[in-house]
Amino acid sequence: MGGVTSAASSPVPASAEPSVLGLAPVIPVVVLDDAADAVPLARALVAGGLPAIEVTLRTPAAPAAIRAIAEEVPEAVVGAGTVLTPEHVDAAGAAGARFLVSPGWSPRLLRAMRVCGLPFLPGVSTASEVVTLLDEGVTELKFFPAEAAGGTAYLKSLAAPLPQARFCPTGGIGLASAPAYLALPNVACVGGTWMLPADALAAKDWDRVRRLAEEAAALGS
Template sequence: MTSVLGLAPVVPVVVIDDVADAVPLARALVAGGLPAIEVTLRTAAALEAIRVIAAEVPGAVVGAGTVVTPGAVADSVAAGARFLVSPGWTEALLSAMRDSGVPFLPGVSTVSEVVALLENGVTEMKFFPAEAAGGPAYLKSVSGPLPQARFCPTGGITAAKAPAYLALPNVGCVGGTWMLPPDALAAKDWARVEALAREASALRR
């Protein structure tokens, strides 16, 4: 795999508190047509969740999100992460992600950050926080002077807002949590998660 952007129109952004939920949740997302699963490194269970999804869920392409240190890059890849996503980037973090051997999406929210990544040979990036940073109108404006940059917008995107992003030529996919409603997760209602994932996977770029 060389790119995260082509796996699916939507990448679920998953926060896992209980490792026992990781496999059934991932299976529901894959069954619904969303194979790329970003497990955020916001909980103590995250790395083990990545490990068990990678080992036990055929068809899942599990990645690590909220990667903010070179150490987290190494830990994520060791756990089985097949891609990396960061909310922002530094030279040290970018170097570690580049050396990791897996695709990565460093986060940007300004044109200067985009230009800096392009100077480093990186053309695929995360746009975060998407809604707060200007939404589809911002990305449409960026596409004129910087058409070579492509994005996975994440942050505040809903099922209703996703199509406006996916219609843009410089957007490969979006990240979101709307297919993971807290009440469904609390009830372990994996059938509902699968149904919502199927609706999300039907969105077209």
């Protein structure tokens, strides 16, 4: 990938880290209110075949949750989601995140993600955004909110004119709809929460989470 250039900046080299898109067909999108749940939840997801785990920065517990997973579940590849600012980038990196995901992007945020050196998925929902990021050398993108922004039909329409773009669609996707996304040539994986039902998390039913993760991981076979 190329660098981000502006009148006030010089190009920034791309991350040398490997892509996160090929780790599993599904990336669980995790929102945690209690960091104490992070390790057993991550172990359940990994045991079910979903090693890439996105912990969203939507709660105060998120940095501690990322740190706990990074330190205690080495077989997991933990990332930070809902990255909105350069400060979020710094906090995620300090906590041990191994990749970054944002629902959208700005030049300032994009530059911070490039500088940090971690793999990242900036969010897009229009063809113009995709073209702009491709022009910056960014080819791996989050398509969000997937269902609301046009779903599989929209992504299919982007495949021919923009074949170099690869997507992780997230937003409104469930077990029933995920296969249609994964069948598209420009979709590498999907993000979702269906393997993390609220009642299972509240009950700390990690065995149920593992079984649902196994079901999601099987989508890639």
